[in-house]
Amino acid sequence: MSWLSTICIAVLTGVLGLFAAGFIGAGCVSWYRISGVEGKSGYFMAAIALLGGILGTIIGFATSRLLAAGAAPGFLKALGLSWAIVLLVGGVAALVSWMLADIPPKLNGQTLELEVEIRLPAGETNSPLTVTGDSSLTLGSVINHVQRKSESGELRIKEARFEEGRWVIPGSVSVFTMRGLRSIHAVLDGKSVGGFIVPLPARPGKKFEQWSQWEPRPPAGKPPWPASNPSYRFRIQRFVPPPPPPDPAVVKAEKFAALKPDAPLEEWLPFMQQESSVERIRAVMKVVEQRPAELANLVRSTNSAIRESALSAVIELTRVTPEIRDAVLAEGRDIAEGVRAFNQMKADDPRFYDVQIQLRTRFSYWKQAWWQVWQLMGLDGGPPVQEIHDLALARSKDTTMDEIVVNARAILDALKPAPARAP
Secondary structure, eight states, X not given: OOHHHXXXXXXXXXXXXXXXXXXXXXXXXXXXXXXXXXXXXXXXXXXXXXXXXXXXXHHHHHHHHHHHTSSSOOHHHHHHHHHHHHHHHHHHHHHHHHHHSOOOOEETTEEEEEEEEEEOOTTOOSOGGGOOSOOEEEEEEEETTEEEXXXXXXXXXXXXXXXXXXXXXXXXXXXXXXXXXXXXXXXXXXXXXXXXXXXXXXXXXXXXXXXXXXXXXXXTTSOOOOTTSOEEEEEEEEOOOOOOOOOHHHHHHHHHHHOOTTSOHHHHGGGGSTTSOHHHHHHHHHHHTTOHHHHHHHHTOSSHHHHHHHHHHHHTOSOOOHHHHHHHHHHHHHHHHHHHHHHTSOTTOTTHHHHHHHHHHHHHHHHHHHHHHHHHHTOOOXXXXXXXXXXXXXXXXXXXXXXXHHHHHHHHHHHSOOOOOOO
16 A cells, blocks of 8 residues: 555544544534633634544554555545544544533433422421522432532422421522432521432422422331431423513514503603604603603603603704793703812712712703703803803813713804804
8 A cells, every 4th residue: 555545544534533523522512511702612622623633643654554554445445444433533522521421311302400498397396488598409410429510409498388386498409410329418597407319310200390208217116207317309301491571672663553642751761861763752752842841840750760751752842832942941051050069078078979960961961952942042152161160170170070071062162153254
């Protein structure tokens, strides 16, 4: 067999090893729950595939050279044997990886939860309902009398009940693996209640969906389990994932459709957000235009969210009434008073930064509403803006008040009448 044939066999076997290892890597991502965050699962699969490709190349090269020294070397014979070795190694690797992985059992395609009820010893007078310490239920996988892995669950203290003279506490935990014996350990108020080996097979069937008898049950001929010791019973339940949350846009559309014409304006205004359609905004404004007094009251609201929604509605108005004008003007005066009070604050005041943010936000909403009022009513819009500008200027160098100053200056410049054109 020529060296060219050997190289071809090595390359082809390496390609097979690459794909075989890639499939094994994909399985391991699922079996070992390798996270896809930051590409971890992708890097893992790429590394496994690369190793498989290298190993396949080595196997193909070594096999072809060994057969080349034999009595009947042949290209197809060497290639077939090389591929058979790669597939055999890959199959063994996949089987071992699968057997060592913590793969949860399923019933009709659904993962399972272990429902448990822990029965406290007879004579226990302390109510679990009063417990304030840590309480939990743990499911373990035990091999050769050693717990190799565990999954934490929930001991539902608030659902404890007193039954036939004994306290019974329900709990649940995910059945996370088919490996080993199943052990449970309950902790109540930071203290161990008891640990047991649960007779649950690797792949439980439908019969285990029914409650078991109270365990442990000693072998025939042995004394019954004493009531002075804790006991338990169990069953499995299929885990049904909750339905996905409804589309927020659909929910919002349904709420909007359910609004009555006489509903408070406060309920209409949230539907004027930026993502709302033009048709929806027009429908809201049709209602708003008919209730100027109610809108004016909302502009004066002490609730910032309501006030901001009302000022946003003012921006969309086609007609401004005196009560709306007065309400927007009053908001401007309140902002001026807020800036005046801020100028007296010390820099080490805990509210120093928050007050700046609040004033900037209020001015941002107010300036647009005041501009609309000025345009529709033909007012002299300068004085309230000038007052806020001058007050904010006092501390603009060492605070974020400079943003108010810049925006106020832009409005004042825009409010100036256009210069007369030369004849």
